[in-house]
Amino acid sequence: MSAESPTSDIPAPTPPPDPDRAHQGKVRWRRFTAMMLGSAAVAAVLVVLTAQGALAASFSISGTPFVITADHLHGDGFEQFAAPDKSVIDPRTGKPATSSTIVVVSVIGAADITNLCQSISLGGIYLKLTAGSSSNHVTASTMVVDSWNDPDKPGDLLSGNATFGDINIGQDASTLDQVQGVKGGVGIFGQQAKTVDIDGLRQNNLATTAGSFKLPNLHMNFTRSGC
Numbered sequence: 001m002s003a004e005s006p007t008s009d010i011p012a013p014t015p016p017p018d019p020d021r022a023h024q025g026k027v028r029w030r031r032f033t034a035m036m037l038g039s040a041a042v043a044a045v046l047v048v049l050t051a052q053g054a055l056a057a058s059f060s061i062s063g064t065p066f067v068i069t070a071d072h073l074h075g076d077g078f079e080q081f082a083a084p085d086k087s088v089i090d091p092r093t094g095k096p097a098t099s100s101t102i103v104v105v106s107v108i109g110a111a112d113i114t115n116l117c118q119s120i121s122l123g124g125i126y127l128k129l130t131a132g133s134s135s136n137h138v139t140a141s142t143m144v145v146d147s148w149n150d151p152d153k154p155g156d157l158l159s160g161n162a163t164f165g166d167i168n169i170g171q172d173a174s175t176l177d178q179v180q181g182v183k184g185g186v187g188i189f190g191q192q193a194k195t196v197d198i199d200g201l202r203q204n205n206l207a208t209t210a211g212s213f214k215l216p217n218l219h220m221n222f223t224r225s226g227c
Contacts, residue, residue: 061207063089063097065148066120068208069227070113070201071134077109078164078196081173081184085146085206092150103146103206104157108196109179113138116215119226126226131215142179142211149204159202165195202227 084100091101116138118129132138147157169191173184178192 060086060088061101061146063087063091063094063101063206064120065091065150065204065206066118067227068145068201068203068205069117070115070138071199072114073108073160073196073198073201074112075108075110075196076194077107077178078193079105079107079173079176079178079182079184079190080192081105081176081188081190083146083184083188085148087206091148091206092152101148101206103148105184106145106147106158106203107179107182108143109141111138111140111143113140117227119223121226122222126223127220128223128226129218129220131218133217136216138216139214140210140212142182143213144182144209145203145205146207147203148206155204156202157204160198160200163197164193167191167193 081104082102083105085103087097087101089095090097113132114134114137116129116131119126149155149157171190171192172186173188173190174186176183176190176192178194184190
């Protein structure tokens with residue numbers, strides 16, 4: 001009989017774990033987590049900015065003003081504050097914009113509008129939209145309107161005969177709560193009311209967004225006169 005080697009039954013030693021490999025694995029997971037959290041944070045910021053009117057529904061405004069008029073507007077839940085809008089064209093000069101345009105943001109939770117008219121001047125001709133009637137109103141939810149007027153030309157941001165219910169004037173825009181999920185920036189002058197009614201409404205605007213917009217009796221055409 002031949003003798004067996006005294007070490008044949010002893011298992012080979014297991015190599016110790018590579019600390020660099022383990023460290024690299026942890027670093028990858030940490031980076032992945034940080035990237036995911038960073039992406040979530042960016043998305044959250046974009047959502048907040050959109051709600052604040054700082055981004056007009058994530059699009060750059062054209063810089064072309066348009067006029068809105070209505071015989072009557074009733075709103076449940078009203079907020080108003082200033083915010084910057086990113087413009088492609090500077091509405092004052094008609095040239096490519098080099099900075100944001102400061103607008104007044106008006107927000108209405110639920111709007112009911114009688115005889116809506118919207119017109120855009122195209123230089124000697126207007127693109128006009130009309131909708132609604134005295135018996136069949138235009139309605140909108142979470143309507144955000146960015147208003148602007150050229151300080152070098154006559155005209156108002158907004159005009160009409162207004163009545164507000166339970167209004168706060170001078171409230172910090174970041175604390176506005178009459179329209180769910182919509183508020184302005186910290187330290188910005190704001191105001192809000194539970195209800196708003198405006199007769200003979202006229203607004204000069206750069207952008208409008210809404211969660212929903214119902215336009216009965218919609219008509220759109222080119223005309224020689226605006227609203």
